[in-house]
Each structure stands twice: as C-alpha cells, then as structure tokens.
Amino acid sequence: MNKSKRSKIKEILQRGEVQSEVSVMGWVRTRRDSKGGFSFLEINDGSCLSNLQVISDHNIDGFQSVSEKLHTGSCVGVTGKLVPSQGKGQSVELQAVSIKVYGEANPEQYPLQKKQHSFEFLREIAHLRPRTNTFGAVMRVRNRLAYSIHNFFQDRGFVYLHTPIITTSDCEGAGEMFQVTTLDPESPPMADGKIDYGQDFFGEKTSLTVSGQLEGEVYAMALSEIYTFGPTFRAENSNTSRHLSEFWMVEPEMAFYDLEDDMNLAEDFLRYLFKDVLEHCQEDLEFFNKRIDKTILERHRGIVENKFERIPYSEAIHVLEKSNKNFVYSVEWGCNLQSEHERYLSEDVFKKPVIIFNYPDEIKPFYMKANEGGETVCAMDVLLPKLGEIIGGSQREDDYEVLKKRMKAKELDTEHYQWYLDLRRFGTAPHAGFGLGFERLVQFVTGMENIRDVIPFPRTPKHARF
Ligand code: 4AD
C-alpha cells in the first residue's frame, strides 16, 4: 500500500483539478452498473460529506476478480486519473486504472444499505453508524467545535487544566454520582453495620466526577484563568433528549471576574463558536439545514449578530406567570425552571438566547456567592431556543465565613471540604466560572433532536453496551 500517494477526497474536490495519477481509499456508498460495461462507484473517506465518483471500465486489469466484492460498505483503494466530471455537482471524477478491495461487506448481512435508516435503528449499530452521512457530519462538526473551544481560550491566555475523573467531592451537591470501588459488591467488608470504605481501593468512598469546577477553582487561584474540557458523569435517571449519563463539559474559571464578567465571557464564547463553525463547517451545516432542521443556518447567523437578552430570575418568573401558556410544571417564585419554561422564554418571548441571573439560593449549589439579603445568589444560566439550558455558571462565594455557613446550611461536611474552604482562607479573590455542556452545543449547532446522536457512544440509563 503506497500511502504516501493517497489523496483525501476533501482535497481532491476542493482543488477540483484534473490529475494524471491519484489514489483514494475509502468505503463504497453506492454502486451502479451501466449497460455499456461501466461501473459507477460513490466513495466516501470521511474527510468530507461529499463522495467521489469513480468510473470503472469493466475491461481494466483485474476488474473481473474484484467486481463481485464491490458493494455498498466495501472498503476499497482506487488508483486512476482525475478527469472533468460529466455529472453535475462535482468538478472532477476518478477514472479507475486499478481497484483493490480491502474488505468486502456482504450485502445480505451489511445493515447499512441505500435506504434511510431511523436514528433509533442506527443507535443499535453504534459501531457502523459513523459510516452514514449524518454521523460523519455530526462528528466533523463536533471535532471543529472542540478545536474552536481550545482556540478561544488559548487565544485569551487561559490555561487548559486536567481535573480528576475520580473524586471524593460532589460539586453539585445533588448526590447523583457513580461510585468507584474495588470492593466485592456481594460481600463488602463491614464495620458497625456499614460498608467499611476504609478497606476500599482509595481508603474512602470515591465516585466519578460530576464537574471539574472545584478543582478548577484551586488552579484559578494561582493561574488566574483556566479551563477544563473533559468527561463528566451523572447518575440521574433522566431519560430525555438532552441528558446523558456521560457527557463532556467545558468549564472556565476566572479570578477577578464578577457575575457580569462571567456572563460577558459566556456570550462572547458562544458567539465565537457559532461564527467559527459557520465558517469552517459549511458543507456539513448546509446538509443539516436541508435534512434535519431548515432553520439552523438562519438561527446561527442570528446568534452571531445579536446580543443575548439578560433578565433576572424574578423577572423571568413574572413573564412566565403572565403568559397564557399551559405549562406541565406550574411556575412560582422559587421553582426550578423546566425545559418547557426555558424554551418558552428563548423561543417565544425573546426569540434569541437568554441569560437568566440571580436565582433563588434554595435551588442552587453551595458554592455560589450570596446576593445582598441572602435570598438569591449570583448564578446565571444561558438558554437557547429549541434547547433550553446550555450553560450554567456563577460568581463563587469568596468569603470564608459566609461560605462555611452556606455549606453547613446545605449539609455539607465542612471538614471534608477544608481544602476548598482554604482557598478563601489564604489569598482569596473574587472569582467566577461556568460550565458548558459540550453535547448540548453540538446538538444545537447540528439541529439533531436527540443528544444520543451527537456523541460517538452514548451512555444513558440502561445503556452502556457500545
Ligand atoms: O448546570 P451544571 O450542572 O453546572 C455545573 O456543573 C457547574 N459546576 C458548572 C460550573 O459553574 N463550572 O452543568 C453545566 C452544563 C449544563 O448547562 C448543561 O449544558 C450540561 O452541563 N449538562 C448536561 N449535558 C448532558 N447531559 C447531562 N446529564 C447534563 N447535565 C448538565
């Protein structure tokens, strides 16, 4: 295999130039035979959405021996000549001189034949679905967004921080954690009628992290501006189109930022990502706009061009109460906003992204800075039309005594979190941060209905096989 000569289909189509010898490698999407003794193959190598059309004369050397292996799904290498394309839509096509089949795909057994498959069906073949147009496009967009997230923070001097996956702290205080243990679940060691975690691998009870924030704060108190971008885990039994048990989160944490600075950064960040993806994933986004949701391009452009709406929680409640909508969950001051409320505000009322800030203390975690009067905290959520919450963040409580009191009120073991309290004891600083759900971002950008279809291998309640 002479890999040095291999060209990617994306480059061939972008250049659009004729060439005397070129090799491509990829998977056959379709094969069609003409009466005149020619086969037409559509080849895709994942470098872009488009296929390259290959024409093969049945008389070329060795064609007969490979012909019966050339099906939808077969993996091939084709060497030949790039010539101007006869068909519309493509500048060049490949006239085969030789074809090699690396692996065939028995048409009786290969599940991805020409027809459209439902996303539910494709979820059952998560190992093959990357070979469809939709999943190729989703993963290229996902890749670009990840790259662009790093660019955004790196350009601003933020330090990329790797926070631990195994932890003993419950950042969100919701107790929705997956336990990590090497104890025998059938006969764990006991002490005083309880499981003795002292004998567990780490000598205490450990779990998979729900957020890298607390550790992020530690480093923001030394490096000023950091961000994390890693997997997070939540054992909440939410079977919705917006929840995963394992998802990726981006969490910037900044010293010397207040809530307003935090909101400004979140807004700049989202606008930057949309602008970048519109510029660099044009072909894939046009595909989504045509096949998945006909409004996404317009919506994304609107986000890039317009300021977000910002309203305090109290005002949001007022707007919701005034509306004549029949919500499933009723609204009153102090309630958690449900997805239906969030969508109503951003989709129907403001018709653009909305940032809601100053939430009631009762419904938010211990680490948020209390506002004067103590009823509300310096929290903010960014809501997007069609999706609801994409970002949650806050200014953090930086006063030692106030934080300690809040932790006690929320029944946290202050001794266990002494390291976190220490950040307020030694050189405390005002600081803030937020968390962006990466899959929700990919979902919004692509218009995909279900979050399970924007991550390579979704983990959800009762589902972790592949
Ligand atoms: O609002 P959350 O729970 O905030 C935090 O975890 C903070 N510690 C973040 C911070 O201030 N550093 O989660 C942040 C975001 C949500 O807005 C949502 O986009 C996403 O993470 N998210 C989920 N995405 C997919 N599946 C789930 N189960 C999610 N839970 C939260």
Ligand code: MG
């Ligand atoms: Mg939240």
